[in-house]
Amino acid sequence: MSVPAVLRWAMPWPISGGNGQRIACPQCDITVPLVVAMDLDAIDSQEPSWLTCPSGHAWAEASLPTALPAQFLADLLDAEPGLLGSLDVLRREYGGDL
Numbered sequence: 010m011s012v013p014a015v016l017r018w019a020m021p022w023p024i025s026g027g028n029g030q031r032i033a034c035p036q037c038d039i040t041v042p043l044v045v046a047m048d049l050d051a052i053d054s055q056e057p058s059w060l061t062c063p064s065g066h067a068w069a070e071a072s073l074p075t076a077l078p079a080q081f082l083a084d085l086l087d088a089e090p091g092l093l094g095s096l097d098v099l100r101r102e103y104g105g106d107l
């Protein structure tokens with residue numbers, strides 16, 4: 010099964026890192042909506058996730074290993090297999106290259 014590797018998704022709710030801390034933009038302190046890069050191939054990776062705030066600041070969030078959003082996306086696809094067919098649409102709407 011071939012799945013687009015990276016989905017960049019504006020999370021409509023505040024997100025917390027692996028340490029339980031609410032994640033905010035280090036430059037403007039915005040917490041919602043942060044765009045998270047979700048990479049299904051990174052499900053075992055502890056590399057920092059790349060986040061973007063609405064003002065366009067981008068940073069690598071060390072408290073959010075890429076495995077977490079990857080797991081989130083995998084769970085989402087498990088719960089809603091139909092979403093797989095919508096990934097291209099989602100990527101067109103929210104996606105882009107890192």
Ligand SMILES: [Zn+2]
Binds near residue numbers: 036038063064066
């Ligand atoms: Zn910002």
